[in-house]
Amino acid sequence: MPSTSPAAPRRDASARVTGALGLILPTFPQDGTLPGADRLAALCRGAEGAGAGALWACDHLFWHGPCLEALAALGVAVAATRHAAVGTCVLQLPLRRPAAVAKQAASLDHLARGRLVLGVGAGSHPGEYAAAGVDFATRGRRLDAGIDELRGAWGRPRPAYPQLPGAGSIPVWIGGSSEGALRRAARRGDGWIPLFLPPEDYAPAMDRLDKETDRAGRDPAAVARATVVFASMGGADPGERGLAWMGSLYGLAPSSFARHLVAGDARHCAGAVARFVEAGAQHVAVFVTADDPLAQFEDLAGACAERLALRAADAAASWGSVSDALGTPMLRDERGDSVRARTL
Secondary structure: OOOOOOOOOOOOOOOOOOOOEEEEOOOOOOOOOOOOHHHHHHHHHHHHHHOOOEEEEOOOOOOOOOOOOHHHHHHHHHHHOOOOEEEEEEEEHHHOOHHHHHHHHHHHHHHOOOOEEEEEEOOOOHHHHHHHOOOOOOHHHHHHHHHHHHHHHHHOOOOOOOOOOOOOOOOEEEEOOOHHHHHHHHHHOOEEEOOOOOHHHHHHHHHHHHHHHHHOOOOHHHOEEEEEEEEEEOOOOHHHHHHHHHHHHHOOOHHHHHHHEEEEOHHHHHHHHHHHHHOOOOEEEEEEOOOOOHHHHHHHHHHHHHHHHHHHHHHHHHHOOOOOOOOOOEEEOOOOOEEEOOOO
């Protein structure tokens, strides 16, 4: 059966994301100091060198603190890296004109040589919509129409005024943890990337995603499975430090995020990442709760690689070789070689 969307989603939804671990860039600094291009580029290079399969930028047009525009920040990431995917996590499409976003995304994808993943979502802040002069109540319908318009702009035959460069079809991942977001991913998305969804809830959500995708007449394998994990590592009391940072970011009581923060040493946090992978996640976008996240991400990536090596050694001892039949996403080792990530 065909997709319910006028322009069909991609089938190689996860192909652009080359690793099981990604990093959300520090474009919402809580000390109020926005990173310059040189600093952000150095961080992107460091994260890619540590094994990041994707670099992500979050999005708000209006916020209570300074933040960089997501697509502009990704332009720096594109210029600084060679292999990692770049993506929005996620762009609030209803706040923007889809035709303009289609042009921006096509241009960025061209500059990235096909590494862009466009994450989109509806958002959840009425005040931001009011500041933008957009109706909050209709944001879901606007998002659905906007996704269709993006794909139409990228895939339609050339009209009198075409949008060039032509993007072909950029993967569109759906953000949000609600059932509505899950259904939207099943019907229209090339991937689903929720946040604030603990691992014990992730596996049941994957089952529901499979059922909704099948109900929409699509192959469940066509929808990439990802998630966002907030993490705080190292130093004195990483839990308290991370919760304070999240409270500052969202303007809420730090205790509101106690269930959603992974805190401890890098090995402990690698175990949390592994639980999501075991629950079905093909990619984990790590939101390090710090204005300078690189050192913590490097420690986490090293702990994940160590965990993977130990699992591989156990498997080799038991079976004589490590099965390569899982078809799972890749994690890069210190040489840049790809290694399987399912058994984190």
